[in-house]
Structures are given as C-alpha cells and as structure tokens.
Amino acid sequence: MEKDLKILGYANLSKLDDMMDRHFVSTLHAVSDEVTQSPKDIAELNEYIERGEFTHVLIPDEHFHQLEGSLTNCNIPVVEFLQDHWIPWAVDKKKKYILDNGINHTVTFNPRFLEPYAEISNLYPSAISYNDEIFQDDGLERKIDILMSGATRTHEPWVYPVRNWLAEVLPKIGIKEGLNIHQQKHPGYFPGKENNCEEDYSNLLNQAKIATGGSSHWRLPLKKFYEIPASGTILLSDLPVEDADFFRNRIIEIDPEKINSKKYEDQLRREIMEVLNNYEKFKEELQPFRTKRDRLSRGYSGRASDIRKILKTIK
Numbered sequence: 001m002e003k004d005l006k007i008l009g010y011a012n013l014s015k016l017d018d019m020m021d022r023h024f025v026s027t028l029h030a031v032s033d034e035v036t037q038s039p040k041d042i043a044e045l046n047e048y049i050e051r052g053e054f055t056h057v058l059i060p061d062e063h064f065h066q067l068e069g070s071l072t073n074c075n076i077p078v079v080e081f082l083q084d085h086w087i088p089w090a091v092d093k094k095k096k097y098i099l100d101n102g103i104n105h106t107v108t109f110n111p112r113f114l115e116p117y118a119e120i121s122n123l124y125p126s127a128i129s130y131n132d133e134i135f136q137d138d139g140l141e142r143k144i145d146i147l148m149s150g151a152t153r154t155h156e157p158w159v160y161p162v163r164n165w166l167a168e169v170l171p172k173i174g175i176k177e178g179l180n181i182h183q184q185k186h187p188g189y190f191p192g193k194e195n196n197c198e199e200d201y202s203n204l205l206n207q208a209k210i211a212t213g214g215s216s217h218w219r220l221p222l223k224k225f226y227e228i229p230a231s232g233t234i235l236l237s238d239l240p241v242e243d244a245d246f247f248r249n250r251i252i253e254i255d256p257e258k259i260n261s262k263k264y265e266d267q268l269r270r271e272i273m274e275v276l277n278n279y280e281k282f283k284e285e286l287q288p289f290r291t292k293r294d295r296l297s298r299g300y301s302g303r304a305s306d307i308r309k310i311l312k313t314i315k
Contacts, residue, residue, distance in 0.1 A: 005312050008054040009035035010045065011064040022198065023109075023223065024060045024083065026131060030304035031311075032058055041068045046075045056311050058107075061085075062097035072102035077314050079105040080121075081307075086113035086218055095120060105314050107307055110220065110242065124310045127242065130226040132299030134198045137232030140206040145276055146170055146236070147208035149184040149201075150224060162238045163214030165259040170212070173269045179276070182208070205231035209279055210252065210272065213237030221247075226298050234275060234286045250288040 009032030016025040029035055034052065039045035045067065049057065057078045059071070071078050080103045084090055098106065098121050106117065111125035148170060150163055157164060167183075174181035184204065205211055211228045213235050215221065221240035225247065228235045235251040247253075252271060258264040275282045289295055296302045 004055070005308065006052070006054045006056075007032045007034075007308070007311060008049060008052065008057050009059075010039070010057050010066065011035075011037060011060050012066040013037040015064055016060065022131065023128065024064070024081065026300050027081065027129065027304060027307070028058065028060060030300045031307045037066050039067070042071065042073050045071075046073075049074070049076055056314065058307075058311070062094060065097070065101075070101050072100075077105055078103055079107060079311060079314060082106050082108045082117075085117065086110070091116050107310060109303075112241065113218075122314075126306050126310065127298075127303060128221060128223060128226075129298060129300050129303035130223045130230065131198055132230060132295050132301075134202050135205070135227040135230040136202070137230075138203075138206045140203070142207055142209045142233075142279075143180065144182045144204075144208040145179040145210065146174065146181045146272070147184065147204060147211040147233070148181065149204075149212065150214060159217050160214050161217065162254050162256055162259060163212065163216075166212050166214065166236070166254070169265045169268065173265075173272060177269065177273055179272075201227070202231055205233045208233050209276060209283075210234045210236050213251075215240040229288050230295065232283065232287075234282065235288075236272075246288050246294075250286055252286065 009028040011028065013025070013035065014037065016028070019025065036048065039048045054076060056076055057074060058081060059078060060081050061083055078101070080098065082094065085094055085108055095116060098117065103121055105124065106121040107124045107126055108114065109126050109128040114123050114125070117123060148167060150160070170181055173179065205228060211233045213222070213224050213228060215225070215238050219238070219241040221243045225235065225237065225240060229251070235247070236254065237251055238254040238256045239247055252275060254268070255264070275286070
C-alpha cells in the first residue's frame with residue numbers, strides 16, 4: 001500500500017454482507033486499508049480517522065449509509081462508490097444523497113449515464129470487476145450443454161430483452177436438438193446460504209459448455225460477462241458497450257436488432273450446434289481471457305488498484 005494513501009472503507013457492513021451482489025463489499029475490502037462500521041456519528045468518525053491517520057473515506061452508495069446524520073463535516077475527502085446510477089427511478093435519490101452528505105468525489109463503474117451528477121460531484125469512471133479467485137476453470141466434466149441463468153421476468157420486460165428472448169428460444173432449440181439445457185433462475189451470491197453463493201455458481205458454470213449472458217437494456221458489461229468465460233465456459237450474449245473489443249469474436253454473439261426474427265432463431269440454432277459439435281476447438285477460440293494479465297486486470301484486485309490510483313489524485 002502507498003505510504004501517502006490510507007483508505008478507510010466505511011459502511012453498514014452487516015447490510016452489505018447480506019447483499020446478493022458481492023461487488024460492493026468485495027470492492028470496498030479490496031480498495032481499503034481498513035474497513036469498519038463502528039463510528040456512529042461524525043465526531044466518532046473523525047476521531048477514528050485521526051487515530052488511524054487515514055487520508056480518504058470510501059463509502060458505497062445511499063443504501064448502506066451507517067452514520068447518524070451527514071458526512072458533510074468529515075475531516076478528509078469522502079469518496080462515494082456509486083452503483084446503478086443509470087436507473088431512472090434511482091437518479092433523484094442518489095443525487096439527493098450526494099448533496100445531503102457533501103460528497104464532492106464519486107467513483108462509478110461505468111463512464112456513461114453521468115450527466116445528472118456532473119454538476120454536483122467530481123466523477124471518476126472505473127469499471128466493474130469479478131471475483132477472479134472463485135471463477136476459474138476447474139476442469140470439471142461439462143455435462144450441461146447450455147446453462148441459462150440470471151434475472152429475467154422478475155424485472156420489466158424491457159430491462160433484459162436478449163436474456164428474455166434466449167429464455168424463450170433455447171428450450172425449443174434444446175428439444176429439437178436433444179440438448180441438456182439447465183435453467184437457473186438466478187445464480188445468487190448470498191454467502192453462507194445453501195445452493196446460493198458464488199462457489200455454487202462457479203461450480204455450475206464449470207459443468208456447462210455454453211452459458212447465457214445478456215447486457216440488459218443499457219448494454220452493460222455485467223459481472224456475468226467475466227465470470228462465465230473465466231470459468232472456461234463459452235458466453236452466449238449480445239455485446240456490451242464498454243469493453244466490447246474484449247468480447248468481440250470471442251463469444252457466441254447475439255444481435256439485439258434481430259431477436260424478433262424467426263430466421264434468426266434458426267441461425268442461432270445452427271451456430272450453437274456448430275459450437276457443440278466442435279466443442280474442443282471452439283472452447284479455445286471463443287475465450288476472451290487470453291492472458292493472466294486479462295484476468296488480473298478485470299478481477300477485484302486489478303480494479304481496486306485502478307480505484308486507488310483515482311483516490312491518490314483526490315486531495
């Protein structure tokens with residue numbers, strides 16, 4: 001850790017630990033020199049900061065506020081790690097939280113959708129990451145031809161158009177071609193709960209030859225985009241906007257503009273069968289991760305290093 005940089009991660013850790021998505025809590029731990037939820041008010045927090053000689057406080061967004069009152073009078077820069085900042089019904093409350101707490105510096109994991117926040121905080125785009133210690137190719141027998149996972153109908157239909165389409169057409173393709181298709185409602189990342197954690201999802205991916213992604217309405221490189229190929233599984237998805245070159249020609253690519261076409265369903269069936277019939281060849285070709293550096297840079301530790309570089313510029 002840099003001598004002139006000492007990060008205090010501060011949040012309601014109990015709430016974070018119960019969260020499905022491990023991105024917040026894992027990133028907070030990876031970036032910070034120490035993480036706590038102990039201080040209850042700004043006086044206690046400032047005392048904690050002074051005693052530990054911290055240079056910055058890193059907090060997750062408004063759902064995990066731990067302090068009684070505002071962070072406005074914190075003695076060192078408070079930097080918010082902002083997530084889901086593109087969702088229309090969340091923008092106003094996120095803006096209010098930034099203003100109410102005097103947060104002048106905000107790290108996001110996406111460089112788009114920042115206009116609503118541009119005049120109220122300094123913005124520092126980073127990128128989403130994944131748990132590279134969990135999601136690896138463990139060399140298991142791949143008995144599942146296609147794994148379908150992720151939230152679909154639990155959201156408004158327009159949120160996951162490609163994922164919803166795949167949920168309709170893949171079972172039909174599976175019946176026609178005699179494929180073993182496994183449908184998982186959601187992989188789930190809740191720790192300590194049976195059949196509902198990162199390890200279980202990684203194990204399931206390691207048994208699949210192909211797994212579905214889907215970048216959502218917002219064309220995002222969600223964690224699933226990295227977890228699937230990191231597990232040695234071929235990703236079936238549309239391309240996200242960010243990091244598109246990393247995935248282009250390295251996945252079974254879906255064109256969102258064609259998903260309502262019957263001919264496109266037949267085309268996808270042929271592509272899937274070509275991959276499955278020549279699986280060993282395509283497992284190597286359809287793999288975005290080519291080097292150890294690819295994995296490290298997109299894992300939690302790599303992204304944490306990027307965020308620490310950002311924080312070092314904030315005085």
